[in-house]
Amino acid sequence: MSETNIAVMLFIAFFVLSGCSSIVASTKNIPKNKFPTKVLIEKFSPLETTIGKVYVKKLESEPQKSGAMLIEDGSYALLHRASLARMAEKSIDIQTYIYKNDVASRILMHEIWTAANRGVKIRILIDDNGLDSDFSDVIALDNHPNISVKIFNPYKNRIKFFRYPEMIYDFGRINKRMHNKMFIVDDIALIIGGRNIADDYFDNNFNVNFSDTDVFFLGKIAQEATKSFDEYWNFHRSIPASFLPSKSKMKKYLKNYPKYITKIEGSKKDWEIYNEAIEKFIFKYKNHQNIIYWGNAKLIADSPEKIEKKIQNPLSEALKKIWQNVTDSIYISSAYFVPGKKGVKYFKMAIDKGINISILTNSLSSTDALVVYSAWERYRDDFVKMGVNVYEYKRNEGKIKIRGRISSGASLHSKTIVFDDKITWVGSFNLDPRSEGINTEVVAIFDNADFAKETKKLMQIDMQKSWHLVLKNHKVVWEGNEDGKLVCETHSPDTSFFVRMINFLAKIFPESQI
Numbered sequence: 001m002s003e004t005n006i007a008v009m010l011f012i013a014f015f016v017l018s019g020c021s022s023i024v025a026s027t028k029n030i031p032k033n034k035f036p037t038k039v040l041i042e043k044f045s046p047l048e049t050t051i052g053k054v055y056v057k058k059l060e061s062e063p064q065k066s067g068a069m070l071i072e073d074g075s076y077a078l079l080h081r082a083s084l085a086r087m088a089e090k091s092i093d094i095q096t097y098i099y100k101n102d103v104a105s106r107i108l109m110h111e112i113w114t115a116a117n118r119g120v121k122i123r124i125l126i127d128d129n130g131l132d133s134d135f136s137d138v139i140a141l142d143n144h145p146n147i148s149v150k151i152f153n154p155y156k157n158r159i160k161f162f163r164y165p166e167m168i169y170d171f172g173r174i175n176k177r178m179h180n181k182m183f184i185v186d187d188i189a190l191i192i193g194g195r196n197i198a199d200d201y202f203d204n205n206f207n208v209n210f211s212d213t214d215v216f217f218l219g220k221i222a223q224e225a226t227k228s229f230d231e232y233w234n235f236h237r238s239i240p241a242s243f244l245p246s247k248s249k250m251k252k253y254l255k256n257y258p259k260y261i262t263k264i265e266g267s268k269k270d271w272e273i274y275n276e277a278i279e280k281f282i283f284k285y286k287n288h289q290n291i292i293y294w295g296n297a298k299l300i301a302d303s304p305e306k307i308e309k310k311i312q313n314p315l316s317e318a319l320k321k322i323w324q325n326v327t328d329s330i331y332i333s334s335a336y337f338v339p340g341k342k343g344v345k346y347f348k349m350a351i352d353k354g355i356n357i358s359i360l361t362n363s364l365s366s367t368d369a370l371v372v373y374s375a376w377e378r379y380r381d382d383f384v385k386m387g388v389n390v391y392e393y394k395r396n397e398g399k400i401k402i403r404g405r406i407s408s409g410a411s412l413h414s415k416t417i418v419f420d421d422k423i424t425w426v427g428s429f430n431l432d433p434r435s436e437g438i439n440t441e442v443v444a445i446f447d448n449a450d451f452a453k454e455t456k457k458l459m460q461i462d463m464q465k466s467w468h469l470v471l472k473n474h475k476v477v478w479e480g481n482e483d484g485k486l487v488c489e490t491h492s493p494d495t496s497f498f499v500r501m502i503n504f505l506a507k508i509f510p511e512s513q514i
């Protein structure tokens with residue numbers, strides 16, 4: 001067979017295979033009767049639900065205020081979500097950038113499935129770029145009469161190999177992702193922060209786990225979150241999971257179902273410990289035993305239209321407004337920190353006003369996005385010389401014990417800011433060009449001094465355990481405590497020459513696309 005014939009056959013095979021495993025990327029031109037709304041949530045009073053009744057007096061007397069609990073530990077972050085799902089009576093809305101079919105996700109989806117069996121209406125919206133699954137689990141969830149799953153801004157081709165050419169010819173659309181993360185229950189409870197749904201966000205990965213911050217809110221802000229979720233859910237680039245090629249996936253899922261169950265079953269004692277933890281959480285919540293801070297909370301979210309056209313960025317505007325009114329201090333924990341020239345000006349203005357600024361971001365050894373660190377490196381030394389307290393997260397400090405074994409380390413994933421020991425900013429928004437101009441994001445802004453101080457205290461603990469970048473003989477060096485001794489490094493600690501070389505070469509990537 002000639003090379004020409006082989007090329008023609010491969011060309012035909014490409015289109016046949018991609019055509020058989022493709023979905024639409026928009027529902028604009030599809031009649032509504034082709035995908036009728038499966039999950040309808042009837043109107044209800046959030047204050048009359050189990051979760052709402054516990055704090056009904058406070059929520060009724062001060063309807064404009066919200067309560068907040070800080071969640072830093074990954075295992076507790078999963079426990080909070082699972083417990084809220086178990087208490088749910090009316091609805092659960094989940095919005096996430098990453099969803100992996102792993103142990104933590106299956107445990108959470110077990111609670112979701114059980115809630116759906118009780119009649120709770122559930123909607124799950126997943127960005128397609130972060131959907132790490134063979135789709136069988138997603139299709140299985142969507143097949144439940146009370147669960148509806150949608151995929152945001154999907155690749156048309158479901159075979160991953162064929163996605164690469166799609167990335168090239170449709171880069172303008174594919175490059176823009178939904179980075180929002182929210183977990184909303186009964187229109188009264190909201191968990192918001194940087195955590196996606198996967199083992200490594202819940203301290204359950206033997207390799208690297210993400211150190212992150214979530215906040216559990218009660219009250220008015222949860223309704224604001226539902227409104228934002230609805231906007232994304234009804235957007236024409238949110239595609240029903242029922243459109244996914246499903247027959248072969250379902251056969252595979254049913255065939256491997258016993259294996260999936262075995263993976264999450266564990267021992268009888270493990271499940272007893274898990275159920276006891278949830279029961280304890282629910283008991284403490286119902287008996288007002290948690291520390292809850294009350295204050296004005298506001299949700300700021302991008303419109304989903306941001307992935308299609310240039311529109312005003314409400315998060316940048318809100319950040320700018322708060323920044324201009326700061327008088328004393330700014331504490332920042334940002335996994336991906338690339339301030340840009342415009343950002344540098346704002347930091348310089350604040351420093352000139354005498355404002356104390358401390359920043360914690362990833363080190364070269366802890367980052368999971370090397371190109372982002374290479375971009376941050378362009379500004380790093382200037383920030384230190386400017387007078388900013390700069391800290392870089394130590395990968396080794398994040399080691400945790402998982403089922404008797406020690407994990408390899410951790411990467412910072414938090415996106416939190418505390419202004420003047422009074423206002424806390426938490427959500428999915430990184431201080432980088434991608435969050436500002438490319439991806440969609442969501443944050444909560446909370447006005448409560450005690451909560452802000454508690455959040456800042458946790459940030460300071462992380463900073464104390466991190467590398468502190470300081471000037472010595474007009475050169476930036478890394479200082480840190482290693483086994484009780486002060487250590488000074490003249491280049492990125494805990495990295496090889498090869499990693500530092502790759503980091504240097506990564507500077508060719510345009511900052512605007514990082």
